[in-house]
Amino acid sequence: MxxxxxxxxxxxxxxxxxxxxxxxxxxxxxxxxxxxxxxxxxxxxxxxxxADDYPDVAGEPAAPPQTSFDPFWLWDDIQSKLVRILRDVESQEFVEERIGGLALLVCVLADKDPDAALGAILLKDIERYAYTHVLHVAVMAAILAKKLGWGDGDRRDLVCVALSMNVAMIPLQTELTKQHAPLSEEQRRAVAAHPAQGAELLRRAGVGNERWLQAVALHHCRQRLAADSLVRPDAAAIAELVRTLDVFCAKISARAYRQALLPPVAARDLFIRERAQDSPFLGLLIKEVGLYMPGTFLKLSNGDLALSVRRGASVDTPRAVALSRGDGAPYLEAVKRDTARPEFTVTSVIPREQVRHRLNLSRFWGYAS
Structure with a gap:
């Protein structure tokens, strides 16, 4: 090679x-x-x-492009490409390769700055929810799979499943995010049918990876996992991880009929719902996102309104940037706060809709001066 x-x-x-x-x-x-x-x-x-028998494409080695990494720019780039692929997947060429390429970029995003990637889940625009939700799941899947020690090929297939799991219900999902009334019986049948329909749609579009297709078909059903499937993931293990993250990410996203749940509340609800089933991924999820997932707004003991930007040494001590003082006066520049210090401990979580500050995400995470 x-x-x-x-x-x-x-x-x-x-x-x-x-x-x-x-x-x-x-x-x-x-x-x-x-x-x-x-x-x-x-x-x-x-x-x-x-393969080493392929000829070189060009002559002299070229220097790397002189561009700096910005996770929020990369997030937007991935999302725009994902929309173009998924909105009419059957008319696309090289669907398996194109989604696979996006999966690689998701892994790059998750590996280079997982805290910024988690922050984007809570703070980036979710106007196109049907497309954004699967990116949320894909990013979290890439982060958790790395902690599980899954290999590059396993992670890639996992992220491909997350990105494509709802391909057969995008118009319906868009409709449901704006709907206040309960699902009709026809809508319930459509939601129940979309995993199998999605797998078939992907197959017709040229996806030949059977583990990927099988996991898409299974991702709405609770899976009983083989003993070694957490080490060598099969389709059932991939589907079960995607299912767990699908539920969690749906809870922390707003709907027309309800506000988004705060991450610790969503994690608690999921724990109560899943504990009887002994979910193999729930504990890892809670440990990785922490009580104050990056992107969460916080009230600190000194009165500051702050934004969690990086996970800390423990689940309840994130690193944050202060946006304003206790009297409401904004800081001219975001001020770093380590909530492990007694004077900056977290006293409460503030819903995003109560925050009126303009947010420069690249600057908060250190990617802009």
Missing amino acids: RKLTYRDIRVACPLGWDVFDADGTLLLRRGYVVETEKQMRGLVERGLYV
């Missing part, structure tokens, strides 16, 4: 070969189009390989 460099990939040009990870797992098929320099940078930094 030969490792690809920046000189081997051209933006907006189809790949000339199948591309693998270091373990030999197929990541991108020949013909996949890398659409931006940032996408190219993320893919090359992750490590891409081709």
Whole structure:
């Protein structure tokens, strides 16, 4: 195998070969189009390989593009590409490769700054909920799968399932987010049928990965997992992790008929709902997001209104930036606060709709001056 460099990939040009990870797992098929320099940078930094009998694409090695990583820009880039793929998936070419490429970018986002990725779940716009929700699930899936020690190929398939799980119900899901009335019987049947319909739709669109298709078909049903499936995940384990995150992410997102639940409340509700089933992923989820998931607004013991930006040494001591003082006067610049210190402990959680501050996410997470 030969490792690809920046000189081997051209933006907006189809790949000339199948591309693998270091373990030999197929990541991108020949013909996949890398659409931006940032996408190219993320893919090359992750490590891409081709069979060593393929000729070089270009002559002299090129320097990496001189662009800085910004997780919130990457989030928007992934979402815009996802919308283009999913809104009419049967008319797309290279669907498996294109979703697989987005899965790689999700993993880059989750690996390079998981706290910023979690913050984006709570703070980025959710106007196109049907598309944004699956990105929420995919990001959290990438983070948890890394903690579980799943290999690159397993993580990629998991994220592909998360991104594509609702492909057969996007119009209905968009309708339901605006609906105040309970689901009609016809809508209930459509929701129940969408996993199997989604798997079939993906198959017709050219997805041939059977584990991916099977997990999409199973993702709404509680799965009984084999003893070693948390180490070597099968379709059932992937579906069960996606199902758990699907429920959690739905709870922390607003609807027309209810406000979003705060992450600790959503985690508690999920724990109560799932504890009798002994969910294998719930404890890890709660540990990873903490009581004050990045993106949560906090009231501190000194009176500050603050925003959680990074998880701390324990689940209840996030690192935060203070936005305003106790008297409501805003800070000219966001001030760092370590809530592990007695004078800055968290006293309460503030719902987002009560916060009127303009939010510069790139600056809060240290990506802009």
